[in-house]
Structures are given as C-alpha cells and as structure tokens.
Amino acid sequence: MIQKSSGPTSDGGADAFAADLLRGHTDTIVLGVLRARDRYGFEIYKEIRDATGGDHEIKEATLYAAYRRLVKDGLVEAYWGDESQGGRRKYYRITDAGRAVYRRNVDAWVATRRTIDSLLDLKGSR
Incomplete structure (x- = not known):
C-alpha cells in the first residue's frame, strides 16, 4: 500500500x-530503482520515499x-550480501526479462498519460 506521509493535506480524495x-x-x-544497481530491500524503500521528497511512501510489507x-516471475534475482558490511542483507x-518488462510498462504508462492529458485538456470542459 502506498500512503501519503504524515503532514497537512488539502484534499484527502x-x-x-x-x-x-x-x-x-x-x-x-x-x-526502475533496480536499473541503476543492485539494492537491498530497505534501500529500495528509502530510494522511493526520497524520490517523492517524502510525500509518498510504499509500505514495507507491500x-x-x-x-x-518479482523474483517468482523471474524479473528480479535475490541474493544474500556479504556479512562483512554489517548485518546480512538480501539484495x-x-x-534482462525485468528490464524488458520495465520498458514495456513505461511505454504503456507514457501512452496512457498522453491519452489522459489530452482528455483532461478538452476545450470548454472546465
């Protein structure tokens, strides 16, 4: 689940x-986060939270x-990191299949966004 971080809000809807x-x-x-490099679970959480300036976070359970x-579907591989850098972390x-799915999903999002933008920009509809 994705939640808005605590703080003032003007429109809960x-x-x-x-x-x-x-x-x-x-x-x-x-x-998308994993495209740049391998990361451990909590590091991914922080990267997503920080990318939104802390406005939204995805719950760790989600x-x-x-x-x-993603591992089950073969889009991501999991492995245990080196314990010499502190506690044992799963990375x-x-x-390659994950990269292909990422590209397809981004292409679909861009097309959807373009359609929604054009529908929201209908002249005289506001």
Missing part, C-alpha cells in the same frame, strides 16, 4: 487517488510482497 495510481505500478517502480512476486538484481 486527491491523495487517495494518487496512492491508488501508484499502487498499480509498484512492480515497475521497483524495477514492497516485500512485490520483491517476492535484489534486475534480470
């Missing part, structure tokens, strides 16, 4: 709508469910 939109793209968001699903690496 808009926040809920944004969270619903983001929730449907959790896997793609995780794949992310860990996404990690399991995630995007696969």
